[in-house]
Amino acid sequence: MTIELDLMGHLMRRAGFGATRDELEQHVAKGYDATVEDLLTIDGQEGIVDDLLYRYLPDHQGGMGMAGAPGNLLFRMINTRGPLREKIGLFWHSVFATGYPKVTQGRVLLDQIAMFREHGMGSFRDLLVRLSMDPAMIMWLDNDENHAGAINENYGRELLELFSMGVGNYSEQDIKECARAFTGWTVANTKYMKTMVERDSLWPYGRVSFRFEFRAEDHDDGEKEFLGERGRFDGTDVIDIICRQEATARFVSRHLYHFFVADEPPVPNWPYEPPRDPEAIDILVRSYFDNDYNIGAMIRTLITSDFFKSNDARYQKIKGPAELVAGVLRLTGELRQPEPAIQTNAFHMAFMGQSLINPPSVEGWHQGVEWVDTGTAVERINYAAEHLGDAANPGVRSMAASVLSGGSGLSPEDLVQGCLDQLGAISVSDNTRSALVEYAVREGQVTWNGDRADATRRVVEMFEMVAATPDFQRE
Amino acid sequence: MALATGSAQTASLNYVMTLGVAAMEGRGFYYPVDTATGPNGRLYVLGRGHDGDPRGIQVCVMDVDSEYYGVFGLVGEADGQFIWPAGIAIDSEGTVYVSDEHLNRISVFDASGTFLLKWGNSGSGAGELNGPNGLAVDAEDRLLVVDHRNHRVQRFTKDGDLISSFGEQGGGPGQLNLPWGVAAASSGDVYVADWGNHRVQRFAADGEFVASYGGPGEGDGLFLRPSSVAVDTEGFIFVADWGNERIQMLDPDGRFVAKSRGEATTSPWAQSFLDANVQEAEARSESDLDPDLAFLEGNVREESHHTQTYFWSPTSVKLDAEERLHVTDRNRHRIQVFERSR
Numbered sequence: 006m007t008i009e010l011d012l013m014g015h016l017m018r019r020a021g022f023g024a025t026r027d028e029l030e031q032h033v034a035k036g037y038d039a040t041v042e043d044l045l046t047i048d049g050q051e052g053i054v055d056d057l058l059y060r061y062l063p064d065h066q067g068g069m070g071m072a073g074a075p076g077n078l079l080f081r082m083i084n085t086r087g088p089l090r091e092k093i094g095l096f097w098h099s100v101f102a103t104g105y106p107k108v109t110q111g112r113v114l115l116d117q118i119a120m121f122r123e124h125g126m127g128s129f130r131d132l133l134v135r136l137s138m139d140p141a142m143i144m145w146l147d148n149d150e151n152h153a154g155a156i157n158e159n160y161g162r163e164l165l166e167l168f169s170m171g172v173g174n175y176s177e178q179d180i181k182e183c184a185r186a187f188t189g190w191t192v193a194n195t196k197y198m199k200t201m202v203e204r205d206s207l208w209p210y211g212r213v214s215f216r217f218e219f220r221a222e223d224h225d226d227g228e229k230e231f232l233g234e235r236g237r238f239d240g241t242d243v244i245d246i247i248c249r250q251e252a253t254a255r256f257v258s259r260h261l262y263h264f265f266v267a268d269e270p271p272v273p274n275w276p277y278e279p280p281r282d283p284e285a286i287d288i289l290v291r292s293y294f295d296n297d298y299n300i301g302a303m304i305r306t307l308i309t310s311d312f313f314k315s316n317d318a319r320y321q322k323i324k325g326p327a328e329l330v331a332g333v334l335r336l337t338g339e340l341r342q343p344e345p346a347i348q349t350n351a352f353h354m355a356f357m358g359q360s361l362i363n364p365p366s367v368e369g370w371h372q373g374v375e376w377v378d379t380g381t382a383v384e385r386i387n388y389a390a391e392h393l394g395d396a397a398n399p400g401v402r403s404m405a406a407s408v409l410s411g412g413s414g415l416s417p418e419d420l421v422q423g424c425l426d427q428l429g430a431i432s433v434s435d436n437t438r439s440a441l442v443e444y445a446v447r448e449g450q451v452t453w454n455g456d457r458a459d460a461t462r463r464v465v466e467m468f469e470m471v472a473a474t475p476d477f478q479r480e
Numbered sequence: 481m482a483l484a485t486g487s488a489q490t491a492s493l494n495y496v497m498t499l500g501v502a503a504m505e506g507r508g509f510y511y512p513v514d515t516a517t518g519p520n521g522r523l524y525v526l527g528r529g530h531d532g533d534p535r536g537i538q539v540c541v542m543d544v545d546s547e548y549y550g551v552f553g554l555v556g557e558a559d560g561q562f563i564w565p566a567g568i569a570i571d572s573e574g575t576v577y578v579s580d581e582h583l584n585r586i587s588v589f590d591a592s593g594t595f596l597l598k599w600g601n602s603g604s605g606a607g608e609l610n611g612p613n614g615l616a617v618d619a620e621d622r623l624l625v626v627d628h629r630n631h632r633v634q635r636f637t638k639d640g641d642l643i644s645s646f647g648e649q650g651g652g653p654g655q656l657n658l659p660w661g662v663a664a665a666s667s668g669d670v671y672v673a674d675w676g677n678h679r680v681q682r683f684a685a686d687g688e689f690v691a692s693y694g695g696p697g698e699g700d701g702l703f704l705r706p707s708s709v710a711v712d713t714e715g716f717i718f719v720a721d722w723g724n725e726r727i728q729m730l731d732p733d734g735r736f737v738a739k740s741r742g743e744a745t746t747s748p749w750a751q752s753f754l755d756a757n758v759q760e761a762e763a764r765s766e767s768d769l770d771p772d773l774a775f776l777e778g779n780v781r782e783e784s785h786h787t788q789t790y791f792w793s794p795t796s797v798k799l800d801a802e803e804r805l806h807v808t809d810r811n812r813h814r815i816q817v818f819e820r821s822r
Binding site: 056059060061062063064066067069070072073076112193194196197200201204206207208209210211213214216344345347348349351352 | 767811
């Protein structure tokens with residue numbers, strides 16, 4: 006494997022959902038920087054025909070319950086030609102974690118994630134404004150109950166604690182003033198929407214659509230003191246002030262590092278544990294301010310940096326369930342068209358601990374090693390091995406044919422290396438490689454003369470074995 | 481009356497009533513996709529449901545007076561079950577046919593919903609099926625089946641023996657691209673909602689191409705992804721203009737006459753729900769469910785999503801014996817009924 010191919014595999018695992026060997030070679034031919042620009046600029050809609058999804062899968066459009074939305078997101082992760090767009094939607098869904106129980110419909114959450122996909126690589130300031138106007142977020146953190154003269158601090162608190170600055174960078178009074186600034190930011194038909202949610206009602210004609218509403222008469226327009234500044238601030242003014250803070254730059258930078266470079270401890274531990282790579286955070290902080298808080302520019306800085314390209318960053322992340330499932334399905338060639346199996350595959354993400362549109366709390370999912378326990382480990386290994394070990398899958402057949410493309414035989418060592426190459430130019434530890442070779446040696450040299458059935462069986466078995474290794478759980 | 485008269489035609493399209501209510505089980509519909517009316521006067525509403533949820537995939541039997549007669553059908557692959565139910569039609573004897581575009585088969589039931597038989601094999605050869613959806617019964621009680629992934633229409637006997645076939649993949653006259661709905665006119669002509677080509681095509685009984693109506697666009701007489709077509713005894717053509725979230729009426733020569741985005745009201749079943757749930761009814765009555773749509777910047781799908789009276793994904797138009805037009809309003813889980821003025 007060339008250095009370029011190895012690096013490209015790293016890029017596509019982190020800025021996408023992995024890639025086949027053939028795709029990696031095309032990217033290498035284009036060059037690293039040009040591929041980065043493609044990732045940053047290709048519209049996430051490329052490769053997705055909503056009309057087809059909506060024709061066959063009504064709930065991808067109607068979003069009545071919890072089931073359709075994860076299926077829609079999974080289909081997009083598998084089939085988009087702009088994988089970074091989909092990944093950034095997943096990123097912000099993890100950071101601004103918003104859940105089903107307070108809205109009891111999938112559609113408003115799909116709309117929120119679509120907003121992340123579309124605006125999540127633009128200005129962080131604009132993103133926070135959109136987030137603050139997002140009906141699902143308003144319901145999730147009770148801003149519909151945040152009234153002039155009777156504030157509800159929930160959104161103001163989480164905006165500062167979990168969405169922008171982190172604990173220790175503001176006072177309790179700042180939270181109150183922040184909440185005052187967002188009074189009157191609510192959803193239309195508040196009473197009816199809350200009644201529908203409380204009763205989980207779909208009557209008489211399905212879920213009712215949410216929409217943002219600003220009520221001037223319920224907005225506290227008085228003077229406020231927030232983070233040392235005074236004025237008659239509203240929500241957008243508060244966000245402007247938040248975005249000027251170095252704490253915000255550091256918080257966003259650490260999130261990006263955590264998601265794209267290497268697992269950090271859970272967010273609640275950040276005030277007490279320093280970043281794994283403080284210099285990398287400094288570089289990202291400079292990029293934040295140099296580029297007017299533009300997230301896409303920060304990602305460009307990140308994925309073209311030495312700390313990202315370094316061997317030290319390889320396989321330092323445990324794949325999240327969505328990343329694992331989408332990555333496997335991109336390799337196997339399954340679900341390229343709408344079909345019922347999208348839903349069963351989406352359920353597997355939940356079985357692995359990531360029920361999209363239904364995070365465990367506003368903190369989102371604890372990631373890294375916390376993805377894996379004895380139950381989810383079995384589910385993760387079985388899922389990957391079952392799909393990559395199924396020669397009926399077109400992608401598996403194609404990869405197997407590539408492994409067997411030259412000559413008429415393969416040594417056990419070459420069989421292992423050929424399979425690792427095809428599975429996205431991945432690397433494994435020496436121990437894992439030895440175990441895989443030892444397995445291959447049991448049946449000796451792979452040979453074929455005309456009939457490749459048995460050789461194909463050996464290759465597919467090796468795909469299955471690789472998929473079952475601990476190394477495959479990392480990216 | 482939310483219609484527009486775009487030509488010198490005097491005919492108009494009048495809203496009559498709304499039927500049904502959302503329900504995952506029993507009385508009501510969950511993502512209904514098609515309807516058919518039997519000689520017994522009963523309306524059979526085919527619920528598509530949603531993958532991952534076993535509820536909602538059923539046929540609900542009612543009538544236009546909102547009498548409820550029960551449901552039949554379940555999710556699954558066994559006899560009488562469905563995975564992706566797509567189309568429903570009823571012959572002159574009241575026998576009910578349901579297509580399944582995932583299982584590639586037609587299931588046959590008696591009027592009471594008792595399973596009788598199934599037929600259909602997957603493939604692209606003569607008589608084989610790849611994604612059967614739209615169904616219509618012709619004047620001789622033969623079944624027209626839109627075999628949509630094979631881009632053709634096949635005509636079968638009631639027992640599934642192939643009689644004839646027409647259409648092939650393409651965008652030229654007589655060619656089809658993922659067609660969906662089909663109608664058998666009293667003249668013997670066959671009209672097909674050519675979904676992928678944004679048009680309705682008309683064929684003679686022998687499959688010869690006769691005419692094409694529409695083309696891609698948002699203007700009067702143009703379509704985006706039409707899903708269904710119906711033709712009345714005078715030759716007026718009704719189209720479910722799915723991508724434009726509206727229905728259109730054309731005259732017998734295919735000229736635009738009228739259109740509607742829907743004007744649903746409270747159905748009897750909806751009213752009975754609201755009567756029994758006073759708290760919801762009160763909150764609903766105080767709400768603005770037909771807002772100013774300017775913030776949606778002309779996106780008709782979003783407008784339909786945000787407007788309770790509008791169609792949201794109209795998947796089927798079917799005429800009953802009284803020539804009332806039943807529009808299946810899929811994402812709102814109801815039927816809106818219209819009629820042409822005489």
